[in-house]
Amino acid sequence: SVWGYDSDNGPERWHENYPLAKGDKQSPIEINSKDVQHDSSLGPWHASYDPGAAKTILNNGRTCRVVFDDTFDRSVLRGGPLTGAYRLRQLHLHWGSSDDHGSEHVIDGVKYAAELHMVHWNPKHGNFAGALKQPDGVAVVGVFLKAGKTPKPEMKRILEEIDNIKTKGKEAPFQHFDPSILFPKSRDYWTYHGSFTTPPCEECITWILLREPIEVSSDQMAKLRSLSKNGENEPVNPLVDNWRPPQPVKGRIVRASFK
Ligand SMILES: NS(=O)(=O)c1ccco1
Numbered sequence: 001s002v003w004g005y006d007s008d009n010g011p012e013r014w015h016e017n018y019p020l021a022k023g024d025k026q027s028p029i030e031i032n033s034k035d036v037q038h039d040s041s042l043g044p045w046h047a048s049y050d051p052g053a054a055k056t057i058l059n060n061g062r063t064c065r066v067v068f069d070d071t072f073d074r075s076v077l078r079g080g081p082l083t084g085a086y087r088l089r090q091l092h093l094h095w096g097s098s099d100d101h102g103s104e105h106v107i108d109g110v111k112y113a114a115e116l117h118m119v120h121w122n123p124k125h126g127n128f129a130g131a132l133k134q135p136d137g138v139a140v141v142g143v144f145l146k147a148g149k150t151p152k153p154e155m156k157r158i159l160e161e162i163d164n165i166k167t168k169g170k171e172a173p174f175q176h177f178d179p180s181i182l183f184p185k186s187r188d189y190w191t192y193h194g195s196f197t198t199p200p201c202e203e204c205i206t207w208i209l210l211r212e213p214i215e216v217s218s219d220q221m222a223k224l225r226s227l228s229k230n231g232e233n234e235p236v237n238p239l240v241d242n243w244r245p246p247q248p249v250k251g252r253i254v255r256a257s258f259k
């Protein structure tokens with residue numbers, strides 16, 4: 001059966017069809033502040049996104065994804081650990097069945113309710129498929145979502161669309177959206193080299209994980225959990241716990257832009 005997050009097709013079995021899943025540079029990882037190295041040469045990262053690049057929002061049965069036009073340098077990420085401008089291709093989320101877990105990366109033992117990934121690729125490698133084969137091919141900005149009392153207004157656009165993409169395969173127009181409104185105040189980040197957290201788990205990602213979580217409300221988290229893994233003519237199967245657990249660090253260095 002196609003890979004997923006259930007006992008018969010979940011992260012512990014991905015390696016049976018996707019051997020890279022057992023590689024030495026897999027993601028996510030647990031970050032322990034005591035092992036992190038501050039790197040004063042790490043400059044600030046900069047996102048310059050064109051709201052007009054946003055195209056559609058999709059439920060693919062495994063996450064909720066917003067897709068952007070990446071046919072030219074229209075929405076790009078640069079700076080930080082990166083060389084050159086990486087094009088924004090899509091953003092998506094991973095979340096839990098309750099507010100006390102759901103993130104993929106774990107910070108000093110803390111699991112957040114969700115983790116937002118903004119996926120960018122390096123156009124020097126021609127196209128996205130080519131970038132997947134390169135160690136500097138992809139850059140993902142990770143933003144942690146902490147469940148609290150205050151809703152995040154900037155999440156409303158995405159959450160309002162949920163009702164139109166309840167079931168697997170449903171897609172809706174999603175335009176005039178600048179995802180940088182989702183960033184927290186602080187630009188502080190950790191960075192390390194890793195992989196896609198979903199099969200085929202290619203080890204082509206420079207991860208940029210923002211230290212400051214954004215706060216969302218429990219109701220906003222519940223909205224995400226109202227998505228279904230199944231199609232419209234199938235039984236409702238709540239789309240929750242679509243996160244991969246932390247993988248072996250295998251001696252990798254995690255650097256911090258902050259002290
Ligand atoms: N979760 S992730 O950001 O490593 C990913 C999987 C596919 C595209 O992006």
Ligand SMILES: [Zn+2]
Pocket residue numbers: 092093094117197
């Ligand atoms: Zn992801």
